[in-house]
Amino acid sequence: MGRCKRVKELIPLVSCAFLLCWGFNDAFAAEPQMGSARVVFQTNYGDIEFGFxxxxxxxxxxxxxxLVRLGCYNTNHFFRVDKGFVAQVADVVGGRSAPLNEEQRVLAQKTIVxxxxxxxxxxxxxxxxxxxxxxxxxxxxxxxLGDAPHLDGQYAIFGKLTKGDETLRKLEQLPTKKEGIFVMPTERITILSSYYYDTEMEICEQDRSLLKRRLAASAIEIERQRMKCFP
Structure with missing residues (x-):
């Protein structure tokens, strides 16, 4: 009888252990593997980096x-910042302050399944x-900018922020206005420039920093020229 009792006591423990393991595996399975490519948006409020x-x-x-490789997001902006919900990048067709070239426009007008x-x-x-x-x-x-379970399965998730949460928090503190269903910042949040790199490649940090400064300076100069030509 004592042996049977010990077996009966073990069954719930084994069951609990199985459920815990299953739960942990399910949690880990929910986090997809991220690729090695990284994209950085340099905004007028700080950098945002993400992976795919x-x-x-x-x-x-x-x-x-x-789109990133063609520079389509340069001079575009975040047209929507709804604290605790989303910060949304505008469509590059109509969202950029600089005009698109033909190659950029053709790609930007494509729709994705x-x-x-x-x-x-x-x-x-x-x-x-x-x-x-x-x-x-x-x-x-x-x-x-927060959990939104009502969007699950309805919109295509393709990546995740890897750096720049402090920039997102700055955006969430900006003054906003309500236009229809959208909560929009009263100040333009411009993507001054963008660049990409591969985490699996050995990249000299000094060269990357120099490239970032050059890209930012180039974007600022383009914007200055645009303001002169198209006041």
């Missing part, structure tokens, strides 16, 4: 990365903007 989830949304990742997944909308996640058509995403996307 190519296994979750390969077509979306490829499209956004192509909705790659919806089980990844959750939590702070730092990057999620594509779209219209009612699930396959209407182009270049606008949001950086989540």
């Amino acid at each position: 989830y190519p296994s979750v949304a390969p077509k979306t990742v490829d499209h956004i990365f192509k 909705g790659e919806f997944s089980d990844v959750k909308h939590v702070r730092g996640i990057l999620s594509m903007g779209r219209y009612s058509d699930p396959d209407s995403a182009q270049s606008s996307f949001s950086v989540l």
Whole structure:
């Protein structure tokens, strides 16, 4: 009887251990593997760096990365900052202060099939903007400023913030105004320039810093010239 009692006592313990292990595995499975590419947006309020989830949304990742490589997000802006919800980047067609060239325009006008997944909308996640058509995403996307479970499975998640949460917190403190369903900053949050790098490649930090300064200076000069020509 004593032996049977010990066996009965062990069964609940084994069951609990199994459930705990299953729960931990499920939690880890919810975090997709991030690729090695990194993109940095240099804004007038600080830098924002993010990485991609190519296994979750390969077509979306490829499209956004192509836009970055062509410089499409330079002089664009965050048109929406809803504290605790999202900071949303405008579509580059119409959102930039500098005109797009033909190659940029053709790419920016392409729509991407909705790659919806089980990844959750939590702070730092990057999620594509779209219209009612699930396959209407182009270049606008949001950086989540809080958990938004009502968006899960409805919008394509393609990456996550890797650096720059302090910049997001600055954006959340800016004065805003309500226009329809959107909470919008009263000051323009400009993406002065952008660049990308690969974490698996050995890159000299000094050269990267120099490149960042050159890109920022170039973007500022372009904006100055634009203001002269198009007041």
